[in-house]
Amino acid sequence: MNEHSGGNDSADGFDEALLEEELRQAAAVLDPVPVELRQLALDAYALHDLDARVADLTFDSLLDAIPVRGASDVPRMLTFQAGGLTIDVEVTGDGLMGQLIPPRPARIEVLHGPRPGARLTADDLGRFTGEAPPAGPFALRLRTGGDTVVTEWLRA
Numbered sequence: 001m002n003e004h005s006g007g008n009d010s011a012d013g014f015d016e017a018l019l020e021e022e023l024r025q026a027a028a029v030l031d032p033v034p035v036e037l038r039q040l041a042l043d044a045y046a047l048h049d050l051d052a053r054v055a056d057l058t059f060d061s062l063l064d065a066i067p068v069r070g071a072s073d074v075p076r077m078l079t080f081q082a083g084g085l086t087i088d089v090e091v092t093g094d095g096l097m098g099q100l101i102p103p104r105p106a107r108i109e110v111l112h113g114p115r116p117g118a119r120l121t122a123d124d125l126g127r128f129t130g131e132a133p134p135a136g137p138f139a140l141r142l143r144t145g146g147d148t149v150v151t152e153w154l155r156a
Contacts, residue, residue: 052148055080080151100126106144
């Protein structure tokens, strides 16, 4: 390693760190990241909740169900799991509805980008509904008791 350049010199004197920096500068000039995309990335990271448990997708009717012949406009059925909590969600053109198992009240936010999403409430039986179907990628953030659970992101 060359102590003057601060880079990673190989045996033939090639400085990898210098090359990497030059490539970064060239990319910034020749193919810059659009300002809108950079802002969306920053806003998406702001939605990141370090204390939340992630609910894994365990069933998606688009991938796991056998198609019904002749059926059209079939609702999409999703099941997420985080520990002992199961979240069943049905997504249709009219919106979404779901249930938490075991049943419990919860505050639910439909995340779909940097803007605040729809706020839903699960009743004592764990049931919730939302009138507007999510457009584009979405996730659900549930707050129940002291727990926060966030589902995986999916495209509606």
